[in-house]
Amino acid sequence: MHDMLSAFSHSDASHHTSTHVVALDLGGTNLRAASIDHDGALHHRTKIRTPQSDDPHAVADALAEAFDACAQVSRQHDAEVRAFAVAVPGAIDSKDGGRILRMPNIKALQNFQLGAYLEKQTGVPVVLENDANAATMGEVWQGAARGKQTAICLTLGTGVGGGLVLNGALWRGAYEAGGELGHIIVEPEGALCPCGNRGCLEAYASATAMRRLYIEASGASANDANEEINAHVVYQRAQAGDEHALQTFQTVGKYLGIGITSLVNAIDPEIVVIGGGAAAGWDMFVEPLRAEVKRRAFTERGKNVEVAPAARGDDAGLLGAAYLAWQKLGSV
Ligand SMILES: [Zn+2]
Numbered sequence: 001m002h003d004m005l006s007a008f009s010h011s012d013a014s015h016h017t018s019t020h021v022v023a024l025d026l027g028g029t030n031l032r033a034a035s036i037d038h039d040g041a042l043h044h045r046t047k048i049r050t051p052q053s054d055d056p057h058a059v060a061d062a063l064a065e066a067f068d069a070c071a072q073v074s075r076q077h078d079a080e081v082r083a084f085a086v087a088v089p090g091a092i093d094s095k096d097g098g099r100i101l102r103m104p105n106i107k108a109l110q111n112f113q114l115g116a117y118l119e120k121q122t123g124v125p126v127v128l129e130n131d132a133n134a135a136t137m138g139e140v141w142q143g144a145a146r147g148k149q150t151a152i153c154l155t156l157g158t159g160v161g162g163g164l165v166l167n168g169a170l171w172r173g174a175y176e177a178g179g180e181l182g183h184i185i186v187e188p189e190g191a192l193c194p195c196g197n198r199g200c201l202e203a204y205a206s207a208t209a210m211r212r213l214y215i216e217a218s219g220a221s222a223n224d225a226n227e228e229i230n231a232h233v234v235y236q237r238a239q240a241g242d243e244h245a246l247q248t249f250q251t252v253g254k255y256l257g258i259g260i261t262s263l264v265n266a267i268d269p270e271i272v273v274i275g276g277g278a279a280a281g282w283d284m285f286v287e288p289l290r291a292e293v294k295r296r297a298f299t300e301r302g303k304n305v306e307v308a309p310a311a312r313g314d315d316a317g318l319l320g321a322a323y324l325a326w327q328k329l330g331s332v
Pocket of ligand 1: 182183193194195196197200202
């Protein structure tokens with residue numbers, strides 16, 4: 001939202017006891033928002049269903065209403081609301097009014113100037129960020145990578161999201177398309193990824209992939225009794241000692257290790273953080289993951305890179321979005 005940041009200014013906050021930003025994490029199913037101060041404390045939360053509408057205004061107005069709900073509580077507590085920070089599941093052109101370039105899960109917003117619209121509706125500066133990038137920044141600011149300057153974050157969900165923090169700053173790439181770590185190749189002629197390519201990390205480490213790997217391992221057909229199989233079920237079965245479920249997590253760990261080795265060789269990070277709902281199987285995939293990195297990484301330091309579970313769960317995206325707003329305001 002760089003062009004819109006001229007709207008950021010140091011207003012006179014002397015009559016307020018504190019300042020907040022409202023952060024929002026937009027998902028295909030739910031949207032969550034919170035008032036957050038510049039120490040990363042969350043003061044008020046709200047969560048509503050994301051409108052399933054073809055009208056971009058209907059979706060954007062729901063975001064503005066969630067902002068109002070949080071801002072109202074902040075103001076009741078004498079906190080001035082300085083900005084609205086929104087993490088979105090897609091790609092953004094921040095130089096074009098916060099236009100949404102690609103958002104497969106909320107198609108109504110595609111090509112919509114979300115940033116400009118929200119600034120008009122809320123009256124405060126708006127910061128938009130990709131959700132995986134925001135989650136990465138959240139873990140660096142207030143989570144597992146706190147205090148680290150160079151970090152890699154992978155989010156294992158329906159897909160595999162990624163983010164890079166280099167020298168303390170989020171790396172967006174030359175054209176705001178960087179950090180797509182789920183689509184690095186770990187198996188040249190491997191399984192088909194939703195992106196159309198074969199052998200992406202996402203095709204071996206997402207919740208969707210865990211279901212497929214389990215069905216493959218157990219030799220069962222996806223059409224018979226396996227409709228109820230999902231990553232959570234595979235996790236439960238692995239906990240109960242099901243050998244095919246355990247094998248699934250071995251495979252996930254192996255491919256995560258292969259992908260992470262390439263990232264470690266390229267970036268030389270202080271830490272690799274793994275989050276997302278499908279990271280619940282941590283205890284079952286971390287050992288094969290570490291073994292693979294140890295076997296393959298180029299340097300001794302790389303072989304022993306710190307790999308840690310995410311610490312802020314669903315709040316990482318909210319925190320990271322808030323951090324980016326505070327950064328623009330010059331408060332962190
Ligand atoms: Zn892919």
